[in-house]
Amino acid sequence: MSEDDVNTGELLDMKALAENRQSFARGALFDRVSQLLFESEGELSDDVRGLIDQILTGLIRHVEGDVRKKVSLRLSSLKSAPHALTKLLANDEIEIAKPVLHHSPVLDDLDLIEVIETKTVDHREAIAKRPNVSADVCAALSAAKEPKVVHAMLANMGAAIPRAVFGDLVALSEAVESVQKPLVARKDMPKDLAHRMFWFVSAAMRRTILERFAVDPKELDAVLADVLAEHDEEQAKKPRRGKTGHWTMGEVNALIAKAKAGDISSFIMTLAELVGVEMPVAAKIVADTGGEPLAIACKALGADRSQFTTLFLQLDYKRFGKARPVSHLEHASKIYDLMPQEKAMAQVAVWNAQGFKAAA
Numbered sequence: 001m002s003e004d005d006v007n008t009g010e011l012l013d014m015k016a017l018a019e020n021r022q023s024f025a026r027g028a029l030f031d032r033v034s035q036l037l038f039e040s041e042g043e044l045s046d047d048v049r050g051l052i053d054q055i056l057t058g059l060i061r062h063v064e065g066d067v068r069k070k071v072s073l074r075l076s077s078l079k080s081a082p083h084a085l086t087k088l089l090a091n092d093e094i095e096i097a098k099p100v101l102h103h104s105p106v107l108d109d110l111d112l113i114e115v116i117e118t119k120t121v122d123h124r125e126a127i128a129k130r131p132n133v134s135a136d137v138c139a140a141l142s143a144a145k146e147p148k149v150v151h152a153m154l155a156n157m158g159a160a161i162p163r164a165v166f167g168d169l170v171a172l173s174e175a176v177e178s179v180q181k182p183l184v185a186r187k188d189m190p191k192d193l194a195h196r197m198f199w200f201v202s203a204a205m206r207r208t209i210l211e212r213f214a215v216d217p218k219e220l221d222a223v224l225a226d227v228l229a230e231h232d233e234e235q236a237k238k239p240r241r242g243k244t245g246h247w248t249m250g251e252v253n254a255l256i257a258k259a260k261a262g263d264i265s266s267f268i269m270t271l272a273e274l275v276g277v278e279m280p281v282a283a284k285i286v287a288d289t290g291g292e293p294l295a296i297a298c299k300a301l302g303a304d305r306s307q308f309t310t311l312f313l314q315l316d317y318k319r320f321g322k323a324r325p326v327s328h329l330e331h332a333s334k335i336y337d338l339m340p341q342e343k344a345m346a347q348v349a350v351w352n353a354q355g356f357k358a359a360a
Helices: 008-019 026-039 046-062 065-075 083-090 094-103 109-118 121-128 135-143 147-155 163-175 177-185 191-197 203-212 217-228 233-240 249-261 264-275 279-287 292-301 305-320 326-338 341-359
Strands: none
Touching: 046 065, 046 083, 065 083, 065 094, 083 094, 083 109, 094 109, 094 121, 109 121, 109 135, 121 135, 121 147, 135 147, 135 163, 147 163, 147 177, 163 177, 163 191, 177 191, 177 203, 191 203, 191 217, 191 341, 203 292, 203 326, 217 341, 249 264, 249 305, 264 279, 264 292, 279 292, 279 341, 292 305, 292 326, 292 341, 305 326
16 A cells, blocks of 8 residues: 555544544544554655554554554564554553563663553563663663563673663672572673672582683783772782782691681781781681682682691681581582682682772
8 A cells, every 4th residue: 555545634534533532433443544554564654654643542542452462563563663652552551562562663762761660560571571672771670679570681682781780680689599590691791790799699609600700810900990990990909919829838837727726817817918808808708608718719829729628627617616518628629629820819809809899
């Protein structure tokens, strides 16, 4: 059908009928006008398309739900679909709104954010599954902290999640465990934020983080800059001061002696000096019952495997009054074996920078 076949006068008559509140076959009128739209896609002038939009927008509330759903499905893929009508459908019941929320190219960020702020969790989930989700829309989706919506957004590789939103989701993941796995699965997850999760996730997830987000020494400065963003960059270099990684056997054995003597305060102070971190960070490493942070710290300072094993067992005994099952030591030892010394040193540097930021 060409534009010449569309009788503007007939459309104006239809508009008058649509505005007339007397009883008439609104469903049939809606069908007639929508057919004009669908059959003439790409051939209508802006004026005619605008008139059709006005008629359909006026009628849409008066037709059955199954009709609205069919129209939503038809409009969802049209690049020139009427904006006002599409927006109304996007705010309809979820089964009607879903096709346009998933796919419609005529809905802009403001339209989508309005739906996010005023409609249901199912509407937000549908938006999170769009082929492309902008940073602003991602921020709006994450604001409600709804796991169902967060999962859909994280699973969508077309979602442009900004760093600030990743930071919010990392904080959420500490309380909502189900968010952790999809977060770590994101290829665009900032490395330093993944390592922030290290302290509260499971042993299996810790290993995944260490393997997938290992910090190469060559990229350490960039990662530290991300961590400290608005702070003095010189602070970022503190983790690499001193002789870290070049301590003698005697110095490491002195650390072991403090653990055997049960002098935990002195042990923490000495570990902080040997590894090159602030005291609160060293205390966090020692207090962690998983043992992975201790394994990484030992690798960073140059302790051999037997020295690490001794330290692990001594600290375990001081915590629990007895040795735990050997599986705990085996797991921590695998982490020790997994980390090359340079990467262990970089890992400790990230922890130190994060500890500095938290205290600032």
